[in-house]
Amino acid sequence: MKISFNWLKERVGVECGAIELADMLPRLGIGAESIESLGPAFTGVVTAEVLAKDKHPNADRLSLCQVSDGSRTYSVVCGAPNVAAGQKVPFARVGAVLPGGKLSKAKIRGVESEGMICSCKELSLEGDASGIMVLDPATKAGQDFAALLGGSDTILDVEITANRPDLLSHLGLARELSICLGLPLKERTEPAFKEDDSLSSFPVDIPSPGACPRYVGRLIEGVSVGESPDWLKTKLKAVGLRPINDVADITNYILLDSGQPLHAFDADLIEGGRIVVRFARAGEKLLALDGKEYPLTPECLVIADAVKPVAIAGVMGGEATAVTARTRRVFLESANFTPVTVRRGSQLLRLRSDASYRFERGTDVSAAEWASRSAASLIASLCGGSVRVSPALDVYPGRREPSPIRVTADRINSILGSEFPRDEVHRAIEAVSAQIRVEGDVLTALAPTWRSDLATSSDLAEEVARILGYDRIPSTVPSSALRPIEELRSLAVARKAGSRLAALGLHESLTYDFISEKSVSLLEVPEERWVRLANPLTEDWTVLRPSLIPGLLQSLRRNVERQAESVRLFESGKVYLRDASGVRERPHLAGILYGPLVPAHWRASKEKTGIFEAKTILADLLSGVPGLEWTTEGGNGGFAGENLLLPGSRVFIRNASGVLARLGTLHPKLARAWEVDREQPAVFELDLELLAEASSGPKVFQPPSPFPSSWRDLSVVIRDSVPYADLEAAIRGLRIAELDSVELVDLYAGKGVADGHRSLSLRFVFQLPDRTLKDAEVSAAADKILAELGKKFGAELRK
């Protein structure tokens, strides 16, 4: 909210400057967002009279003028064609500070000039810049020109929290400064005008008093609507409001001064001469003052005449009944509407105003009558010579006594952890209360009508802390029973898996939870499983991600665009799928591998990253769950979009509870869609929830055998169609006790190996825990393996 420092000073005796005041506001809980200086950007300019104009002796286009500021006459060189003797002009004496800099004595074409007659442009004022400014001939010479223009002001932009609507006005802020800083409030002049008892307000009917606790109406006749006086226009402009006409300006002025929104209707356009505060009927519409037509619903409270709505209560008036230059009779509304009613209407219509902003936070119900009188008084004095004002019709169905708050100083101190003396606590509460009563230790406070946020002892504790200072509260730490600190399994698994992936050379990424419909379509996720946003921020962010891969692809693409050669990223985060119960939100971990294994380097291999790196990474991750048993069969499980992976290049890892993970080569159509198809990215994705549920076996040390191992390398030639896994399974199926491990040490196809075949070099390591193996035993085991592979797959020893 914008606060004019000049205006504020009319309400409270501020001793310090605007900047110092702004520095004090945060301690009171008022945010000072910005400070801006308004008004003339010059000093030292006075009004003056041009006594005489002569030609400059050395220049045709210049003149030499004699200028008087009333006390002295100056000799001034002037270049403006419009300068003439007898004119009143703004005159900058030597030493004046202008927007363009400080003015010093100067010789112009050999003649000394003791100042400058100013144009609009030189003073940064609006107006004709072709010549000097010529002022009203009646202007007295010698006045400070800046002051004549209304002087300067400082505008504070303050941020008021939602619980303090009472601070949303100059008066409200003044009151707060008075309470908290002890500054003297300035007396308010009582509105002075004579009510004309022969006139009466329109009758006001409130069928829904729950939505409108108070309505003060007043009829004003004999109004002639015109422009507001300068002081009023200056005030409104200072805080960013455009002056409209004097009646409208007065209602805005009262709003900004006191916080009470008002509305003025053209009384002659109120049909039937009566006011009904009711909820709108289905089908009703209103063309509002902003020029837009709003379809109204039964949730909208309206001000209606006998026939139609004429305003959206507390939000905005209607165009049809607006006060215009033709208006002769005004109906003035000063009402109180309940916050929820106004907020609901304002949100439904997506229409907000200074009035609705205050009403939805809560205005002071007691201010309505005073505001009506103040406005009427101003209208009477400013809008025409023969204004007649009716007495107020004050319909006040929502009158309520404030409920007393009972507290003790001990209670306040026990909330704050402070040791404020009783007297100080009482004085602080008294300062913010309408009334207090002390009986023994118990203090009973009544909150002022404008402080509806004060209802409990906690509320008063905050006031005490605020007034006595948060810095006076000591610092302690809570004593608490010692409990074992448990790390959440779900968070632990994500954290530890992340650390492991970083150790394995992947960079952790964070991507947005939102993706585009195009992306979900590319993943081939069925539409009924999409979780859509009702109010997306942009068209690219309409669906919650069913997989982490699209986000990683986006990050990969950005890095590739920035010439990154080798990119390995992972993300740990939530994925979302729609199901019968609503949204299935699961923690996933995914990674993407792209480009050469190692960035170009003189010692580096040129190997590309691919599916086998993904396998290495996943196997290492899963080895972090001791005792986890898994196989690589199975379908897609709970993962979104089977065709994210290239058919034929994908692996699914399953344990007893389901598909834990998948990995493979990214489907080329996705690589193309994200323009990362120069390489073949490999991806992996893991269901962290399933992983966290997997039981990890006890970790028990296995002593390595003290006896030497023996090994045999065998190269077998076998048909391409036999998967390696089958081969290994067959070997394991033999259950050879001496066989410690099998390692594929080489893979070859080509010259020397028949078409459709490949040669696998396997290294078998044999070892027993309790003795050294004899050579014959090792050979026998190797023969057994060869025989099995021959029998099962037609494998032969490579020659």
Place this chain on the structure above:
Amino acid sequence: MATSDWLAAFEKTAAAIGAWEPSSAATLSALDAVRIDFLGRNGRLTEVLKGLKDLPLEDRKLYGPKAQSARAELEGRIAARKAALESHRDLSLEKSGVDVTLPASPALRGRLHPVTLMMGEMTRVLGLMGYSLAEGPLVETDWHNFEALNIPAHHPARDAHDTFYLKDLPTLLRTHTSPVQVRTMEKTKPPLKIVCPGRAFRRDAVDASHSAVFYQMECLAVGHGITFADLKGTLEVFMRTLLGSSTRIRFRPSFFPFTEPSAEVDVSCLLCGGQGSGGGGKGCSACKQSGWVELLGAGVVNPAVFKLVGLDPEEWTGFAFGIGIERLAMMKYRIPDIRLFYENDLRFLDQFDEDIL
């Protein structure tokens, strides 16, 4: 074996040994072949020495030492040759040294995201202070995100929470981590001390300081007789541990519906140390010359919240605070734009690491 035969064999071997010229062994392996030839398990000299035991005692006494000294002498010559060859090899290795200034290949280590590092550090410190981790769903109900936190429908405080709603569902994306407070209090009887880090969402237009997705960390303590002073002390310890022991913190009154009293908490600017100006009297841009940076919101749990989650507000008291993680990381590492956290440019990610000092 007859002594004469043995003697003949010995003389023959001794002659061969005598004829061997150590310099004829040009390499260590050639030298080793010589050693094996004479001294190996079945070496010539070894065989001769083995034959000693078959001689009569007097002969053994007579020839034994002779044979042993022949072996010792050979061993000595071999050792001397070996030392010479080794030092020669060392010298040539020295001479053929590599260009040690060639660049080594970089370690293939990845990095954790700065948000993760920051979050880890924060939860670590609070863990030491006795807080347990808690979490909740990102897709939340209106009850947990708003109602139970004393933010009823049509409360103007909702203005500060531009909310994403889900289509055809009664749920929303949580706008803060505070709903985890509610969920924890609903299912766990106090006393409790929890810390809940995680994502939150606001429907804010994305710019240098606003992100529709961001990380927050909520901290809640509920017990008997917990006060605003406890909140102050806890935050001081936490912030000083996290940001350095000279960090100062400042409380300003504020408003959150779920805490009363509420406060905004500022910490002394990390950049200028709270001076409001940098070296040479220049203004500090990080804190807009104020010396303070607004960092988090905090307060004493509003008794209304206890009532809403089914705890007795007469019995329990507590405090809560919530802190933006990117904001803290931005301050700590002087990162100018929050969007950098979500672009995942390797040149950004590479700069953050678990430093060892």
